[in-house]
Amino acid sequence: MLSPNLVPSPEQISNINEQQNPIFEVTSPLEPVSQRRVDTKTILNIVLFFVLLAISLGLFGSVSRNILLHSFGAAFLIAGIIPLILTIWLVLTGASMFRKMNILKTVISSIILIIGIILVTIANEQNRPIVGYALFATALLMIITKYFFFVEDEQIRIQRLERELRKAKQSAGMGMALSYFYKFIVPTAANIRSLDDGSTPIDMEIARGKFEEYQLNNGKLFVIVPRDLDGSDMKIFLKRISSLPNPAVMQGKPKERPGNDTHRPMFVYFLECNTEKKECNGLFDIPTIISSCWDRHKNEQHHRRYTVNVADEIIIFQNQLISLINEHPITRGKVRILSFPSLPFRFEDIKYAVTQLSH
Known part of the structure; x- marks a missing residue:
């Protein structure tokens, strides 16, 4: 058999x-x-990403190659270092049930950060102001998202829990x-x-x-x-x-x-x-x-x-x-x-x- x-x-x-x-x-x-379907919010996020990408490329249309490399390098560096610091902090202090996801975000952020460092190095510009700007922006982002928008985050969380509760009852x-x-x-x-x-x-x-x-x-x-x-x-x-x-x-x-x-x-x-x-x-x-x-x-x-x-x-x-x-x-x-x-x-x-x- x-x-x-x-x-x-x-x-x-x-x-x-x-x-x-x-x-x-x-x-x-x-x-x-x-x-298994793409919801409206995901579609809107994708649309917003491409709109911002198109506007940024349009603004960079007439700059020199060196400035373009430096600008993109700074963008990657900042986009990598901010979530990298935030996710490492969450891995150390956050809820254990999200640890795997935060570790994955840390890895992806590290890759983006490395790409940014490579581009800035190729552009042969000073890197210290960019790193300082990224760290300063990270500190501001933590304050804004953790405290000033705390009530809004709580409202979104409560709304999600209410949806899950309705689903559970049904x-x-x-x-x-x-x-x-x-x-x-x-x-x-x-x-x-x-x-x-x-x-x-x-x-x-x-x-x-x-x-x-x-x-x-x-x-x-x-x-x-x-x-x-x-x-x-x-x-x-x-x-x-x-x-x-x-x-x-x-x-x-x-x-x-x-x-x-x-x-x-x-x-x-x-x-x-x-x-x-x-x-x-x-x-x-x-x-x-x-x-x-x-x-x-x-x-x-x-x-x-x-x-x-x-x-x-x-x-x-x-x-x-x-x-x-x-x-x-x-x-x-x-x-x-x-x-x-x-x-x-x-x-x-x-x-x-x-x-x-x-x-």
Whole structure:
């Protein structure tokens, strides 16, 4: 039987080729196809850039080559040194969640600054006044943007947060992610021991209402999320692969850790269980809560309203979930998300992906 094609996590959901049956681990939020568009503000910024560029070239039309090189060199030098200083300062003192973006800005600013230095050097003019002007302009820019325009920046930020809040209220995926994370993932992850603490003890259900103690030899919980829904019942799929007397997976509850103040342990699905050694090597769950997206889609379709895009809602659910997992100290590094093709999918693919990434 063919193994699933494990591929690196793409940046955009449209980069996925369903025909190749790609299964990948979600390590950062994915961008839905419907959001991949150039907005009006971006277009206006591009137009403003070319207008300013055309005016500046027109003003430089009758100057000598040496003055032209010196002017362009000064422009590049100033355009590089101002954001370079500001972004380095943000890297040192700013929010950690923007550190990667600020480092990227620092690198780009450094390249622009180097180009400016080269042009000014070729022009064979004095550089100290230009550098002094750039540093003075940087100081003024910091004062203006950080203090004088502080209220305006706050208004823009509040406006953006209000838009995001309205979107969150309208999104089924956002609410489902919060519910699934705090009601299931956090208490489950809290009871899973890290490898340094040894195996996780499990109350494994070997018969209806009858439990035996097993051990989980892996400290990871894998959450399997389909990329779309077609009406297939995920609960029926899970019931089929976990039905006694010959289940493909076993259901059990990680034993509650002493001092753990989370909710009671919940049933999870375990892979590669050895009934003689009483141990398992894989742990996963499929969030059946997202099936409500399909129910809502069918209801609105029945009433001739098409407001819910099931695939986009699942992406919103998945993106919110990965953000919560990465931010929470209990789940960070312990819970991983696997993106699967649309339902129905094969149990063999689940087993292969979970066991491969568990090692």
